[in-house]
Amino acid sequence: MYTPVAKDVAKLRNTTGAGMMDCKKALVEAEGDFEKAIEILRKQGQKVAAKRADRESTEGAVIARVNEDNTLGAIISLNCETDFVAKNEAFVELANELAEMAITAASKEELLTADFHGITVAEKLVEQTGVIGEKIEIGSFERIEGAFLGAYIHAGNKIAAITALSANVEGAAEAAKSVSMQVAAMNPIALDETQVSQETIDKELEIERELLIKEGKPENIIDNILKGKMQRFYKDHTLVHQAFIKDGSMSVAAYVKSINADLKVTGFKRAALA
Structure with missing residues (x-):
């Protein structure tokens, strides 16, 4: 019977990430055929993946990456079952490599x-499912383009964000990272009021109107009160109008203008583990 040598086991382990004993068994079963051993390990991964298909993968790593000229970016979450x-x-490391690849992937x-x-x-995800013994899948996938992008990944890789600015000016890198921290922390629903969906606006107006009626407010002044309520809603929930987390005396839009008078936030993306 074929007895695998240490260098072959090490090579197979480095190639697949599988455990030493699994690599030994695969090489024995393949009678020393390296490619066949890889295929055996992949089939083991398929079996494990099939068994764990209905498991919840709510842990993982959320990674944001931008390209070298800071004009294209992506965020992905590589999900697994346990924090361990x-x-x-x-x-x-795998999550980081996949995030780099996501920059140029359309979907x-x-x-x-x-x-x-x-x-x-x-196939790599199935292979790693077999190696690790947990369901592994790509959860979130976000891409963004802009004149200048900056990213932020919160400690522990649980939340990540990318912000797009209107120009690559002095201070843009610091501004984009700071606003990305804002996005990660405050989770705005849109860039500004023009990008809030009509469905969201209608729902908010309905909720506030019902509350005002219950409070006994006269019908003829409710519409004016609602205008003020919606302005507050936009200030709390849209990025450029939110109070800047590093200096609550100014809005995010004002902070960006303090870096450069013509600078604007043009977009953002955010992903987080559920």
Whole structure:
């Protein structure tokens, strides 16, 4: 019977990330055929993935990345089942590599079919499911373009955000990171009032109107009160109108203008673990 040598086991382990004993068993079963051993490990991963398909993968790592000229960015969450796996160095490294690939992928589906060292990303996730023994999948997928982008990843890789600014000016890097911290912390629903959906506006107006009626406010003044209520809603929930977390005396829009009078926030993306 074939007896695997240490260098072959190490090579297979480095290639697949599988445990030493699993690599030994695969090489024995493949009678020393390296490619066949890889295939055996992948099939094991498929079996594990099938068994854990209905599991919840609510832990993981959320990673934001931008390209070298700061004009394209992406955020992905690589999800798993436990916090123990989420903190594993190899798992976080994989999440970072996938986030880099996501920058040039048009969609999550395109990312899953992209080449990952000779196999697709989807196949890599199945392989790692077998290695780790937990369900692993890409959860969030966000892409953004802009004149200048800056990213922020909250400690522990649970939340990440990217902000787009209107120009690459002096101080843009600091501003984009600071506003991304704002996005991560305050979770705005839109950039400004023009980007809030009509459905959200109608729902908020309905809630506030019912409260005012219950308070006994006269019908003829309710509409005026609602205008003020919505202004407050936009201030609390839209990014550029929110109070800046590093200096509550100014709005986010005012902070950005303090960096450069012509600078504006043009967009943002945010992802977080559920």
